[in-house]
Amino acid sequence: MVDTSFIDAQLENQRENLTQFIVDKLKDKLYMANEKYSLSEDEVSSIIEDSTKAYEHSLVDPGEAVGTVAAQSLGEPGTQMTLNTFHYAGVADINVTLGLPRIIEIVDARKDPDTPVMRIYLNEESRGSREKAEEIVKEIEGTTIESISKSMKIDVINMSIVVELDNYKMEKQGLTIGDIKEKLYKLKKVESIEDEDNFLTLKAGDVSLMEIRKFFNRVRSHQLKGIKSVKRALIKKEGEEYVIYTEGSNLGEAFKIPGVDLTRSISNDIHEIQRVLGIEAARRSIVDEIKKTLEEQGLEVDIRHIMLLADLMTMEGEIKQIGRHGISGEKSSILARASFEVTTNHLMKAAKFGEIDPLSGVTENVIIGQPIPLGTGNVKLIMKK
Numbered sequence: 001m002v003d004t005s006f007i008d009a010q011l012e013n014q015r016e017n018l019t020q021f022i023v024d025k026l027k028d029k030l031y032m033a034n035e036k037y038s039l040s041e042d043e044v045s046s047i048i049e050d051s052t053k054a055y056e057h058s059l060v061d062p063g064e065a066v067g068t069v070a071a072q073s074l075g076e077p078g079t080q081m082t083l084n085t086f087h088y089a090g091v092a093d094i095n096v097t098l099g100l101p102r103i104i105e106i107v108d109a110r111k112d113p114d115t116p117v118m119r120i121y122l123n124e125e126s127r128g129s130r131e132k133a134e135e136i137v138k139e140i141e142g143t144t145i146e147s148i149s150k151s152m153k154i155d156v157i158n159m160s161i162v163v164e165l166d167n168y169k170m171e172k173q174g175l176t177i178g179d180i181k182e183k184l185y186k187l188k189k190v191e192s193i194e195d196e197d198n199f200l201t202l203k204a205g206d207v208s209l210m211e212i213r214k215f216f217n218r219v220r221s222h223q224l225k226g227i228k229s230v231k232r233a234l235i236k237k238e239g240e241e242y243v244i245y246t247e248g249s250n251l252g253e254a255f256k257i258p259g260v261d262l263t264r265s266i267s268n269d270i271h272e273i274q275r276v277l278g279i280e281a282a283r284r285s286i287v288d289e290i291k292k293t294l295e296e297q298g299l300e301v302d303i304r305h306i307m308l309l310a311d312l313m314t315m316e317g318e319i320k321q322i323g324r325h326g327i328s329g330e331k332s333s334i335l336a337r338a339s340f341e342v343t344t345n346h347l348m349k350a351a352k353f354g355e356i357d358p359l360s361g362v363t364e365n366v367i368i369g370q371p372i373p374l375g376t377g378n379v380k381l382i383m384k385k
Helices: 004-013 020-037 041-058 066-078 099-107 130-140 167-172 177-184 209-220 270-277 279-296 303-314 334-340 343-353 362-368
Strands: 117-121 149-155 160-165 192-196 199-203 223-225 232-238 241-247
Touching: 004 020, 004 041, 020 041, 066 099, 066 303, 099 279, 130 232, 130 241, 149 209, 160 167, 160 209, 177 192, 177 199, 177 223, 270 279, 279 303, 334 343, 334 362
Parallel strands: none
Antiparallel strands: 117 241, 149 160, 160 199, 192 199, 232 241
């Protein structure tokens, strides 16, 4: 077994060639391997040398077309992905968009994802208790009159709405008739509410048939409890803790509920993450969501390609789509913009304002037939006579 000072000295010699993160990781692994296998000095030197070579091999060459490589590396696996997949890993009752539609949803930076979901972790005091998790679910799950009633109908003769309440559902959501009446009185046009044998009769006063129908729809969808945008919440035990999965998302409201772990709870809505947690969190979310979607399909893409895409989408402090309304539409080159979409519009606008194309990118130089400023085309030689 070699002395740890030898490992430290060998790594110190490679500090200029490796990053601090790799040096620290390598040190931990070598310490563990040394204790387990009693490494010799030659073996330690060989491991460090091989690790340095592997790191150098992974570096990008100067002038490398990293954008093109990243686009191809993400685009090609997309051709092998399923077009319609709806399943949440481990939670069969909640559907979530996966496969190619999810990748498109992310790079298009859509404001409203098709299937927004949250994964709510509980804090140290609550995570091991099923009862605590159920209490938090009652606070999160959106409850309307319709969701706790057996039936609802319009009484046209008396111009009122009759609601038959379900005792089991009310008890499950922790609601009483008094709570329900208090919430319903906040609705406009409610003149009086009568309750008898689990039947509520809401009178709206002197209204027309059209108005009572509109009023009925407002009553039916009126929020009594929970977060409005969350339709359902399910509890799942993962290891030693309980985790809540929701159909619908509102991180800002979920974070206000006591017992929720603010450091781990997450949503799949990248715009919501930007609003609540900031642009760096949104960048990380884009990377994680794309990586997770690819792995679901059994595809492996170097994370640096995904990180480059996420950096490009978030570099200006807000999420921008890869498209004519985002990154591609804001390129400095007129020819590059015109080659993507709505060609005539870009050329007409450029002619109208007398724009000049700097020809500094790839697309525009390919169009006019001169070397692109990447790789060998990025090298200029100057010779003195």
